[in-house]
Amino acid sequence: MNRLAAAVWLSALLAVDARAAAHGVYQEFVRKSSGRPVDCAMCHTHSNGPEGTAAGQIGGLSSEELSRLGRARSAFEPGANVDSPILNDFGDLILQRVGKKRVLELRSAPGRLVEELGVASDLDADGLSDAREYLEGTHPLIASDGDPWSLFCHSVKREWFRLVMITAATLITLYGLSNLLRGFAVRVRAKESAEEGAGS
Amino acid sequence: MKLEEIAGRTFEFARERFPVAKLNAESMLTKKVVPVHRMSWAYYLGGLALFFFLVQVVTGLMLLFYYQPTVSDAHASVEYITQHVSGGALVRNLHAWSSSAMILTVIVHVLTTFAMKAFAKPREITWVTGVFLAMLVFGFGFTGYLLPWNQIAVNATKVGLQSIEAVGQYLPGEMATWPTFVRETIQGEAAVGQATLSRFYALHVILLPFLVAGLLGVHLFQVQIHGMSCGVDVERVGTEKFFPFFVIKDLSVWGVAFLVLFVLGLCLPFESFFAYPLMEPYDPLGSTPEGIKPEWYFFFVYYPLELLPYWAVMLGMTAGTLGLLLSPWILQNASRRTLRAIAIAAATYLVVITLFGQSIYEVLKGVSP
Numbered sequence: 001m002n003r004l005a006a007a008v009w010l011s012a013l014l015a016v017d018a019r020a021a022a023h024g025v026y027q028e029f030v031r032k033s034s035g036r037p038v039d040c041a042m043c044h045t046h047s048n049g050p051e052g053t054a055a056g057q058i059g060g061l062s063s064e065e066l067s068r069l070g071r072a073r074s075a076f077e078p079g080a081n082v083d084s085p086i087l088n089d090f091g092d093l094i095l096q097r098v099g100k101k102r103v104l105e106l107r108s109a110p111g112r113l114v115e116e117l118g119v120a121s122d123l124d125a126d127g128l129s130d131a132r133e134y135l136e137g138t139h140p141l142i143a144s145d146g147d148p149w150s151l152f153c154h155s156v157k158r159e160w161f162r163l164v165m166i167t168a169a170t171l172i173t174l175y176g177l178s179n180l181l182r183g184f185a186v187r188v189r190a191k192e193s194a195e196e197g198a199g200s
Numbered sequence: 201m202k203l204e205e206i207a208g209r210t211f212e213f214a215r216e217r218f219p220v221a222k223l224n225a226e227s228m229l230t231k232k233v234v235p236v237h238r239m240s241w242a243y244y245l246g247g248l249a250l251f252f253f254l255v256q257v258v259t260g261l262m263l264l265f266y267y268q269p270t271v272s273d274a275h276a277s278v279e280y281i282t283q284h285v286s287g288g289a290l291v292r293n294l295h296a297w298s299s300s301a302m303i304l305t306v307i308v309h310v311l312t313t314f315a316m317k318a319f320a321k322p323r324e325i326t327w328v329t330g331v332f333l334a335m336l337v338f339g340f341g342f343t344g345y346l347l348p349w350n351q352i353a354v355n356a357t358k359v360g361l362q363s364i365e366a367v368g369q370y371l372p373g374e375m376a377t378w379p380t381f382v383r384e385t386i387q388g389e390a391a392v393g394q395a396t397l398s399r400f401y402a403l404h405v406i407l408l409p410f411l412v413a414g415l416l417g418v419h420l421f422q423v424q425i426h427g428m429s430c431g432v433d434v435e436r437v438g439t440e441k442f443f444p445f446f447v448i449k450d451l452s453v454w455g456v457a458f459l460v461l462f463v464l465g466l467c468l469p470f471e472s473f474f475a476y477p478l479m480e481p482y483d484p485l486g487s488t489p490e491g492i493k494p495e496w497y498f499f500f501v502y503y504p505l506e507l508l509p510y511w512a513v514m515l516g517m518t519a520g521t522l523g524l525l526l527s528p529w530i531l532q533n534a535s536r537r538t539l540r541a542i543a544i545a546a547a548t549y550l551v552v553i554t555l556f557g558q559s560i561y562e563v564l565k566g567v568s569p
Contacts, residue, residue, distance in 0.1 A: 037490035039477045047480050139476040144282070144289075144469030155467035166462050174455045181444035181451075188230050188443075 034137030043091035127154025232442035242312035252302035274349035296470035316431035
């Protein structure tokens with residue numbers, strides 16, 4: 001019970017500081033670097049950010065979620081297992097990789113988050129690293145969101161077997177249909193010739 | 201003009217457009233020939249549009265099994281289709297890509313048919329039904345856009361409906377209220393909501409398909425009974441047999457189109473061309489996100505509306521639509537050279553406004569990108 005109370009107290013304390021610690025600076029950086037409109041849903045559960053009473057916002061959290069929030073907010077160093085109720089998987093990943101302390105420090109140079117995240121992680125498996133998606137303003141958790149050409153190239157590599165099979169199936173079908181139609185045409189011509197012959 | 205004379209002319213008109221003597225398999229299939237010349241490629245566009253329409257029907261039916269036309273569940277059901285239904289993402293992507301492909305093909309088909317003067321007697325009915333079909337295709341685009349109930353869908357639909365109401369300010373007296381009535385009838389309630397979604401859904405999956413099926417029947421019947429128009433001013437052009445040679449080539453075009461569509465459907469999500477906040481569920485209490493625009497095929501009217509006085513755009517669009525519908529009578533004496541010039545000018549406008557509309561808007565309005 002004491003731990004729960006401490007977590008709620010800590011969360012409340014951090015929530016008071018939430019505006020000051022808001023990470024709108026990252027959003028602004030992405031908006032400028034990519035030229036694309038982005039919102040809080042890139043890292044947060046709710047697209048309007050953590051403040052409010054809806055699901056995924058601080059005011060709407062249950063006591064269990066509040067304690068999870070407290071644990072996530074105390075993940076100051078990298079490597080902690082983060083499962084914040086107000087962050088999505090990408091938000092959790094940032095805290096795991098970088099740590100809360102560094103996230104706060106990087107507010108003065110939000111572009112450096114790309115290097116800190118590295119290129120290994122690709123949460124939505126769309127072939128574009130999460131760091132790159134962050135830089136390009138596309139969503140790291142939505143596989144259909146990303147640079148179209150890069151998505152296309154990645155998908156062609158991944159789906160090459162299906163593409164080969166569908167090409168073969170289409171060509172074979174066309175070949176069969178063409179021959180079938182030619183066969184019908186020959187038959188019609190033969191019938192016409194026979195009728196003409198009988199008429200003359 | 202006497203009643204008898206009117207009846208006689210009407211009968212003569214109908215007799216020439218529906219020649220009973222040609223209603224047999226020989227005329228419409230085995231002995232039918234297709235002209236061969238430098239514009240012959242345009243003869244495949246109608247069939248191609250039909251192919252994309254059939255893809256729309258098949259993929260649309262598949263989507264119907266899971267789609268929920270309610271404001272609370274529409275977006276979630278689309279997400280479910282994309283993420284959890286086996287092959288759902290492919291089917292939805294095929295539906296999105298083929299809708300754009302169908303509209304593009306229809307536009308090119310209308311332009312080439314116009315340039316070839318294929319609307320000339322006795323093909324007026326083919327032309328008029330074709331123009332109505334083109335309008336219905338745009339209607340499919342407008343009504344289908346709302347169904348995923350995401351930010352861009354609802355906000356773009358709101359803009360579209362508001363533009364209907366704006367016509368009222370240019371109409372006299374009681375007529376000024378008619379556009380509001382039309383908007384409210386389409387919308388179904390005071391704001392875009394459940395009634396609007398239900399109506400758009402009914403239009404998209406029931407009414408428009410029925411109308412298309414009926415008009416398409418008349419259109420194809422007319423094409424088969426009158427054959428392809430010569431299309432060029434050359435006195436003697438070669439011909440090839442419709443069956444089997446043209447049919448085989450037509451099917452080959454369908455095969456290539458299917459392959460291209462499949463590759464796109466499998467490898468390139470249509471949504472990747474939109475910023476993700478636009479794909480989020482519509483929030484009636486939230487602010488309108490940046491970048492709300494209609495689909496690319498409405499840019500030809502969207503950017504002029506942003507840049508020019510409303511009345512000028514409406515006047516232009518009304519004149520253009522009426523001009524298209526009445527082409528067989530207004531332009532019956534125009535040469536193919538003139539028609540080709542008009543078609544090229546229209547195509548240039550469409551390409552420029554679709555590809556560079558945003559840049560033109562930013563330059564003219566002094567908005568930084």
